[in-house]
Amino acid sequence: MSEKKVLVVDDEKHIRMLYQEELETEGYTVATSNGEEDILEVIERENPQVVILDIKLGSNRSGLDLLQEIRSQDQELPVILSTAYDTFQHDLKSIAADYYVVKSVDLSELKSKIDLAMQKAMARAK
Numbered sequence: 539m540s541e542k543k544v545l546v547v548d549d550e551k552h553i554r555m556l557y558q559e560e561l562e563t564e565g566y567t568v569a570t571s572n573g574e575e576d577i578l579e580v581i582e583r584e585n586p587q588v589v590i591l592d593i594k595l596g597s598n599r600s601g602l603d604l605l606q607e608i609r610s611q612d613q614e615l616p617v618i619l620s621t622a623y624d625t626f627q628h629d630l631k632s633i634a635a636d637y638y639v640v641k642s643v644d645l646s647e648l649k650s651k652i653d654l655a656m657q658k659a660m661a662r663a664k
Contacts, residue, residue, distance in 0.1 A: 618648070
């Protein structure tokens with residue numbers, strides 16, 4: 539597995555573009571989704587090693603619900619929850635995530651979690 543692919547799921551286009559630009563600079567291949575498509579179909583099509591999932595996806599979609607869908611099919615795929623609201627850390631649905639990051643203009647915490655998640659994904663692939 540030479541390609542390190544990250545799937546960014548966020549309803550805000552500027553966030554998807556920022557993450558994509560920053561992560562591609564770090565050497566990752568980046569796929570993006572606004573959260574409207576079926577998450578399992580996107581994962582099957584893109585085959586990412588790590589998923590970054592926004593918790594609030596518009597008015598009627600929740601990243602926590604998408605996380606449950608992912609976990610129903612794949613218990614091992616590393617998922618990083620990303621949100622502007624740290625109160626979701628206390629939501630029981632969020633415990634299924636591997637990592638939790640509060641959005642910031644400084645992406646160093648997110649990048650460090652992606653590195654950890656990617657190591658976990660690489661170990662799983664062996």
